[in-house]
Amino acid sequence: MNNPLLDFTDLPLFDQIKPEHVAPAMDSLLAQSEAALARVSGADFPPRWTEISAVLDVATERLGRAWSAVSHLNNVADTPELRAAFNAALPRITDFWTRLGADERLYAKYKAIDPSTLNPEQQQALRLALRSFVLGGAELSGPDKERFASIQERQAELSQKFSENVLDATDHFAYYANASEIEGLPQDVIQAARAAAQQDGREGYKLTLKMPCYLPVMQFARSGELRQRLYRAYVTRASEQAGEEAVQFDNSAVIRELLALRQEEARLLGYRNFGEVSVVPKMAQSPQQVLTFLRDLAVRARPHAERDVAELRAFASERLQLHDPQPWDWPYLSERLKEERYAFSEQEVKAYFTAPRVLAGLFRIVETLFEVRIQPDTAPTWHPGVSFYRIERSLPGGAAQLLGQFYLDQPARQGKRGGAWMDDVRSRWLRPDSGTLQTPVAHLVCNFAEGVDGQPALLTHDDVITLFHEFGHGLHHLLTQVNERDVAGISGVEWDAVELPSQFMENFCWEWNVLCDMTAHVQTGQAMPRALFDKMLAARNFQSGMQTLRQIEFALFDMLLHTDHEPEQDFLPLLDLVRAEVAVLQPPAWSRSAHSFSHIFAGGYAAGYYSYKWAEVLSADAYAAFEETLSAQGLPSPQTGRKYRQAILEAGGSRPAIESFKAFRGREPSLDALLRHQGMAPIELADPHNREAPNVHRSNWAPAGKLPAADSAGPA
């Protein structure tokens, strides 16, 4: 058999995989996986972890690895032929995983395993497997089971409908502006708008609600009337407030039905509301804990947000003679104020970050803090621009132990999906079939601009942060010391904690003594001047108070909507209450931002939007341990690095994230570090008038006691 997708000797043969290999490989691997599933769920198969794993996991791991290679190529080296082969196989692959996750006989087999025969890692893997079966409805029977399945199906349809409505409502709007209306817009936006109008055979400039057009209009268009026109269209998208001809995209009914189905699903599973279901596989213990967390953060951020608004108002009044700014003025005002205060150009910053120097700096900090060596290595790849590395640990006596390997695909190019991500090629696993230890392998993918005129690629500071972020995910996957595949590295980590190691690494990009060492001007070779860095740092925290409250507003609305709201009732009053509690800038009464809140109605973040802030708090607090132990030269301490590596990175998903966090920090997480990093240290109340600031309408809320307590959450 000459199919490179079926060669599992070592690394994927990326240079040999062709579209025509996909279908036969998937046929064969799916058949093997089906056979394995049938075998282990048979009545005579022993309910023993290692035996099940040696048959089922070995087969499905091959399927997963081969499919991961195909979808990776589809992402980074797309061709029409490969895409066709990928799309043809996709439904069969998805169908198999779905059936596996809901297989009753397999669930019964897992339930029959005696946990006392397992090591702690296996026990955790078994707990997670059983939990996901239960949340998938495996405990239900008869009409309940059927109803559960049809709820899932209907929810998928509604989510799809929700996204389509948002997309169609966004596409539906177009405004052809004249030359005087678009004054102030950046040149590239003007050119694109002109070209779009020409394509429609129209005069003027076509403005739309798509981000690359909408955002610059709100930030730069001098015409308040134009901004108001686009703002109104944007915040009423997919709602009953949109113009008559757009009312077909109204999401009101979709939202109501989704909320009702989620409530019903939660009750079938034995919970009171969907919020309780959502937090089961997460680090947060209960919806109440999330609400308290968000409200604490809101109270602490509020004085800063109020100061942000006061500054904006003063600026508008003094500099632009705008005495009563409206919602469509705020982004414009912010941009003007930001320009005035922190003028520095992205070009200026870029000249200091050459890709090789940044990479060397990243490797150096990782090697020092985590006691590893990163060495260039070779492997079959999909493009000559891809590099491959091994991470090793030095053993006493000079020998090196291989911990893991990774591909680094940096440059943007034709046929490569945008964005940046970490993906696994294979996981660390003490294989139940051969008894050998499989080392982990990762993909790190970015999309950096190529260097021009023979110069090295130049990175923006955002690019540098992205590289560190993805490398953080990579280290979580690669430095794990867990031998059980499903809880090794990132696998099994609660998803409100999974961004801890990635956001943690971002902090180094704001540490002068670390960053300075990674800079060298592309022409002069000189390090970045401190003054430029200080401007970047100040701009980083511009309006952080306002931005924090905006995120909390979304997160609080999301969690309350799924815990403390009857689905058949109108949800708009709830949104008003949330805004009255946390927002410093009130949107107009006709604003309908919930109708396009795709994260929670179409994106898997229902009762989970808080996760963004949650993980930010964890990573900032973890990083603070390094700030507390900086050396005399201002460099992070290797002792703290070792502790972090062992407690967080090596432990992976083998225990709850809170235990790993406490093992590292010796205490519960705290909000302090995040607030400090974002320039929100407690405001001194020297001026007693500042005391008036907090405007929290707490009495509007249902008493906390109405919500379930942490210890009572769980299937009835």
Ligand SMILES: [Zn+2]
């Ligand atoms: Zn991430």
